[in-house]
Amino acid sequence: MVDLAALPDPPGSPVRVQGAKEVSDEGSMMGKTGETAATKKAPPSRVSMVDLAAPPDPLGSPVIVQGAKEVYDEGSMMGKTGETAVTKKAPPSWVSVAQDRKCLKKYDVEISTKEGAMAEQIEQMGGQIENYQKKLEELQDKYTGQVRECSDLTCRLDSTEALKNLNQNSKMLASTNEELKKSQYAMKEKYFIISEQKKSGRENKLSADNRKVVDNYQAELSEQISNMFSMVASCLSQQNAQIYGVNKLSQSRLEAHNKAILEMKKKFLASGDETTSSLFDELHNALTSHQGEMVLFARELRQKFHTTMEQTHEMSEYISSFFQKLMEESKNAENRVAEANDNQLNSIIDFQKTHGPDSFRGGHRHD
Structure with missing residues (x-):
């Protein structure tokens, strides 16, 4: 039908x-x-x-x-x-059918041209998305490099006064992390076209790595400080032991000398005139021998004292030089962190100037 x-x-x-x-x-x-x-x-x-x-x-x-x-x-x-x-x-009505077919052909041609233009726009949007993704990867590489540099510099701080500097650096690092998180959040809003899941995963990974670096640095610094304290305590204990031994030895020598003098006095008084010369000679010999021993003992004490003084002086110089280097390194670290923060802020400001909210809204509508 x-x-x-x-x-x-x-x-x-x-x-x-x-x-x-x-x-x-x-x-x-x-x-x-x-x-x-x-x-x-x-x-x-x-x-x-x-x-x-x-x-x-x-x-x-x-x-x-x-x-x-x-x-x-x-x-x-x-x-x-x-x-x-x-x-x-x-019949005469079929002429309109032919005209309608011509109109349909024209409409098909217009649709094909519009589809080609839309395809070109889609390709341009794909290129823009790739460029944005490359720029985002470059910024994240810069961020990881700066974090590594900060961690390498902070790992050299291993003294008592470095705790304060460490706290300051940790606060600065926390502030920079917060600023970076804020900037990354703003970039996430502007580049909503890029997959947010990958980006959030990278941010979480970077924050976890930063926490691990800070924790490791604090553990290493505490170990180094404890080692420094133990070394100083051992040096002081050794020095005190040496001084105590010297005092004990000098006291024993003095007691022996006093005992020898008393014995010689007793012998001299007990003996007569005949034995005075022999006792005097024995006393003279004993005194000379004791005098030589005391001279040697004093020389040894002087040498030990000089060695201990030199050791303490070297230790004090080493500690002072170490503290100076530590302060210099901390200042350099602060300067580098400040420069890194300034560079990051400048790059973020330039990026915001070049890619304003209008471009983000337009890209979102195209998406």
Whole structure:
């Protein structure tokens, strides 16, 4: 059955007739099994028997009948297998159909041009997204390099006064981390087109790495400070032990000398005139020997005292030089951190100037 809403074809255009069992032409009818073909000059009541699958063709185009066994033209029968063509007279309304087809072709051309322009815009947006992603990766590489440099510089601080500097540096590092987090959050808002999950994962990873670096640095610094305290305490204990040993040895020598003098006095008083000379000689020899021993002992004490003084002087010089180097390194670290912060702020300001909120909004709308 024919769809009555379909338009008739122009004259001379091929008509495809499928699935028809019988076709009638102006009252003449011939039964035929399979698929048959008939001319389009049947009255309107007979056209309902034909299934028109193809849209109407332009004026003057032939009518193609596929799968037809026989063709009829105004009641006359012409047997023809395959595809046959018959002409038909087009009513005046078919001219508008051709015009509509031309308009459709123009519309298709306009749509194709618009699609090409949209494809070019999409490619441009893809290039902009790649450039933004590269810039973001460069900024994150700079951030990681600066964090590593700060951690390398702070690892050299290993003294008692370095705790204060460490606290200051940790506070500065925390402030820089907060500023960096704020800047990264602003960049995240501006570059909403880039996947936020990867970016947030990188930020979390960087913050975790920074925490690990700070914790490791604090542990190493505490170990170094404890080692310094233990070394100074051991040096002081050794020095005190040496001084105590020297005092004890000198006291024992003095006691022995006093005992020897008392014994000599007793012997001298107990002996007579005959033995005075021999006792005097013995006393003189004993005194000379004791004097030599005391001289040697005093020399040893002097040498030990000089060595201890030199050691303490060297230790004090080493500690003072170490503290000076530590202060210089801390100042350099503070200067480098300040420079890094200034550079980061300048780069963020330049980036905000070059890529304002209007570009972000436009990119979001395109997305």
